[in-house]
Amino acid sequence: MAEISQNPVQKRRGLIESLDIDMRLVGMIGALVLISLAFNLATGGAYLSPRNIFNLTIQTVSVAIMATGMVFVIVTRNIDLSVGALLAICSAMMAMTQARWLPGMLGLELGSPLIAPLTVVVGLVTGTLIGAMNGWLVGYQLIPAFIVTLGGFLIWRFAGWYLTSGQTIAPLDQTFLLFGGAEGTLGETWSWILGLALSLVALWAIWSARRSKLAHDFPVKPLGAELALAGMAVAAILGFVAILNAYAIPKGKLRRLFEAQGMELPEGYSAGHGLPYSVLILILVAVVMTVIARRTRLGRYIFATGGNPDAAELSGINTRLLTVKVFALMGFLCGLSAVVASARLQSHANDIGTLDELRVIAAAVIGGTALAGGSGTIYGAILGALIMQSLASGMGMVGVDSPLQNIVVGAVLVFAVWIDIQYRKRWGKT
Amino acid sequence: MTTPLVEMRDISIAFGGVHAVDHVSVDLFPGEVVGLLGHNGAGKSTLIKILSGAYRADSGEIRINGEKAEISNPRDARAYKIETIYQTLALADNLDAASNLFLGRELVTPFGMVDDDAMEAETRKIMARLNPNFRKFNVPVSALSGGQRQSVAIARAVYFDAKILIMDEPTAALGPHETQMVAELIQQLKAQGIGIFLISHDIHDVMKLCDRASVMKNGKLVGTVNVEDVTDDDLLGMIILGKPPAGTA
Ligand SMILES: Nc1ncnc2c1ncn2[C@@H]1O[C@H](COP(=O)(O)OP(=O)(O)OP(=O)(O)O)[C@@H](O)[C@H]1O
Numbered sequence: 001m002a003e004i005s006q007n008p009v010q011k012r013r014g015l016i017e018s019l020d021i022d023m024r025l026v027g028m029i030g031a032l033v034l035i036s037l038a039f040n041l042a043t044g045g046a047y048l049s050p051r052n053i054f055n056l057t058i059q060t061v062s063v064a065i066m067a068t069g070m071v072f073v074i075v076t077r078n079i080d081l082s083v084g085a086l087l088a089i090c091s092a093m094m095a096m097t098q099a100r101w102l103p104g105m106l107g108l109e110l111g112s113p114l115i116a117p118l119t120v121v122v123g124l125v126t127g128t129l130i131g132a133m134n135g136w137l138v139g140y141q142l143i144p145a146f147i148v149t150l151g152g153f154l155i156w157r158f159a160g161w162y163l164t165s166g167q168t169i170a171p172l173d174q175t176f177l178l179f180g181g182a183e184g185t186l187g188e189t190w191s192w193i194l195g196l197a198l199s200l201v202a203l204w205a206i207w208s209a210r211r212s213k214l215a216h217d218f219p220v221k222p223l224g225a226e227l228a229l230a231g232m233a234v235a236a237i238l239g240f241v242a243i244l245n246a247y248a249i250p251k252g253k254l255r256r257l258f259e260a261q262g263m264e265l266p267e268g269y270s271a272g273h274g275l276p277y278s279v280l281i282l283i284l285v286a287v288v289m290t291v292i293a294r295r296t297r298l299g300r301y302i303f304a305t306g307g308n309p310d311a312a313e314l315s316g317i318n319t320r321l322l323t324v325k326v327f328a329l330m331g332f333l334c335g336l337s338a339v340v341a342s343a344r345l346q347s348h349a350n351d352i353g354t355l356d357e358l359r360v361i362a363a364a365v366i367g368g369t370a371l372a373g374g375s376g377t378i379y380g381a382i383l384g385a386l387i388m389q390s391l392a393s394g395m396g397m398v399g400v401d402s403p404l405q406n407i408v409v410g411a412v413l414v415f416a417v418w419i420d421i422q423y424r425k426r427w428g429k430t
Numbered sequence: 431m432t433t434p435l436v437e438m439r440d441i442s443i444a445f446g447g448v449h450a451v452d453h454v455s456v457d458l459f460p461g462e463v464v465g466l467l468g469h470n471g472a473g474k475s476t477l478i479k480i481l482s483g484a485y486r487a488d489s490g491e492i493r494i495n496g497e498k499a500e501i502s503n504p505r506d507a508r509a510y511k512i513e514t515i516y517q518t519l520a521l522a523d524n525l526d527a528a529s530n531l532f533l534g535r536e537l538v539t540p541f542g543m544v545d546d547d548a549m550e551a552e553t554r555k556i557m558a559r560l561n562p563n564f565r566k567f568n569v570p571v572s573a574l575s576g577g578q579r580q581s582v583a584i585a586r587a588v589y590f591d592a593k594i595l596i597m598d599e600p601t602a603a604l605g606p607h608e609t610q611m612v613a614e615l616i617q618q619l620k621a622q623g624i625g626i627f628l629i630s631h632d633i634h635d636v637m638k639l640c641d642r643a644s645v646m647k648n649g650k651l652v653g654t655v656n657v658e659d660v661t662d663d664d665l666l667g668m669i670i671l672g673k674p675p676a677g678t679a
């Protein structure tokens with residue numbers, strides 16, 4: 001009896017292993033689908049409308065960008081509690097740059113094409129420098145990351161408050177606002193082109209990995225499985241583009257756009273939003289961070305240091321400098337998130353990014369990053385951010401009040417980590 | 431007489447008040463195996479960690495091929511072609527065998543990307559020589575047995591053409607067959623002119639594999655002897671009593 005009931009399990013495990021399917025990824029996508037279907041039912045189809053999916057996506061971007069950096073921070077056995085505050089100071093610096101300093105001190109005219117790029121550079125440099133300083137305090141001065149970034153949590157938001165004299169700064173530069181989401185999108189044609197390009201990149205990645213394995217006589221997945229996987233990847237990319245394209249730009253806005261060009265809106269003309277620039281930034285961050293994690297020495301050293309800091313040091317890795325790099329990268333991503341977040345809100349207010357440090361850490365952890373260090377994935381953190389935003393916005397739509405929303409998100413965080421622990425026990429994977 | 435490959439002269443290091451290594455001098459010639467013996471806590475691992483760049487000596491000097499060497503971190507040691515099998519193995523548990531073998535010296539593609547497949551292929555080759563039963567190439571080393579982990583650490587030390595090899599209890603976790611293979615490996619490496627420091631608690635092994643043996647006690651050097659000139663009991667006496675046997679220099 002025991003053997004009979006055990007066999008199917010073993011066989012299934014064998015099949016899944018030979019296909020090399022990432023069960024954590026499957027689980028997270030499953031959770032996301034379940035959440036979406038449930039809210040869709042509860043809202044009579046409004047939840048999965050192109051409009052809501054579009055909004056959900058642009059609301060996720062800022063936390064998701066930072067969550068990818070948090071993966072590296074946590075993998076190296078550190079933590080960063082200051083990312084929300086860092087986002088605020090970067091946002092404050094950029095608001096002052098574009099609305100006060102450049103027009104006032106350098107005499108650049110409002111609307112000058114130089115304002116947006118200079119502003120973004122100021123934000124990214126601010127984030128990177130503060131991050132590098134955090135890393136130096138942790139790596140070289142050996143102050144625990146928890147303390148350094150708890151200090152940063154208190155310092156940077158209020159440094160921003162002094163910088164802006166506590167004022168909300170608006171309006172921001174028109175070009176800068178394009179990074180916010182709805183204001184800046186690729187349009188239908190370019191979204192399709194980008195979708196196809198991304199599909200080709202995905203296919204090429206799958207194909208070249210397979211070719212390299214074959215060249216070394218390593219076992220590969222069955223061709224059918226590989227093709228199915230490739231098909232799913234392409235379907236996901238193009239499906240996503242199709243949904244974003246299906247969200248039509250409102251008539252009033254179209255008319256304004258045409259009038260700005262000195263033209264009249266043609267009768268019956270319509271256009272979809274397509275891919276927002278902010279989402280494009282997230283995709284780029286996801287790809288670059290994944291490549292860093294898996295295919296570069298930096299990434300290898302980050303994971304090795306998380307697994308065994310002494311072994312990393314004995315292997316000649318400069319783990320102190322590595323800590324500086326990891327925190328600097330985290331700071332850079334906070335600057336990038338600040339661009340997206342302040343452009344989306346179309347202003348800088350002192351409370352921008354409040355509680356983001358907790359959302360970012362939760363996203364990384366829900367995505368399977370272990371606080372003990374040494375393991376975590378970029379896609380996991382992004383999916384984690386998406387799951388949390390899906391829950392929050394779904395609950396908002398069905399009218400759950402915000403205290404209960406927080407309770408639910410908190411419970412989900414603990415539950416997700418419990419599931420992850422069970423998964424590790426069962427599949428023995430890290 | 432040829433110049434020694436390694437001379438460690440008058441080396442001292444203290445941790446807090448503990449004189450872990452106290453004015454110790456040892457040397458090593460090409461093609462020679464020198465055993466390091468002593469009770470637990472005698473200072474053997476600490477001494478060789480100074481040579482491998484893990485610690486900096488408080489005083490004393492290291493000469494490599496007769497020239498003064500500055501070894502202030504593990505990278506410097508690697509540059510002198512010193513490779514070490516640490517007692518703790520120093521493996522990153524979350525990475526697989528190949529990633530550990532090449533840690534800090536990854537093979538990269540022409541675009542500078544880490545080439546995991548090439549590293550795995552190389553790892554398979556060297557493991558076939560060291561431990562033919564080894565199959566677990568695609569799992570983190572945390573999933574390996576103690577002996578399998580030790581094989582990975584040994585493979586890492588011998589893969590990169592070491593001139594000076596430090597082995598801190600390399601066979602502590604190995605089965606009899608694998609231990610035999612390491613013994614053969616030591617003979618091969620010796621024949622290639624590599625100098626080896628071998629730390630072991632197995633006097634029998636030391637008598638069989640080593641040319642000379644240095645014995646430490648409480649951080650101090652008791653003495654260095656040619657193994658041909660002494661018996662197992664002489665060595666045991668040195669370890670326990672801390673005195674060189676009568677009649678040897
Ligand atoms: N990092 C350290 N900090 C403080 N004390 C240390 C450190 N490393 C070693 N010691 C001390 O130095 C002494 C020598 O230790 P060492 O590890 O060199 O001994 P060993 O001869 O290798 O012993 P074993 O046979 O048990 O491996 C011990 O008393 C130990 O407690």
Ligand SMILES: [Mg+2]
Pocket residue numbers: 474475476517598
């Ligand atoms: Mg020791």
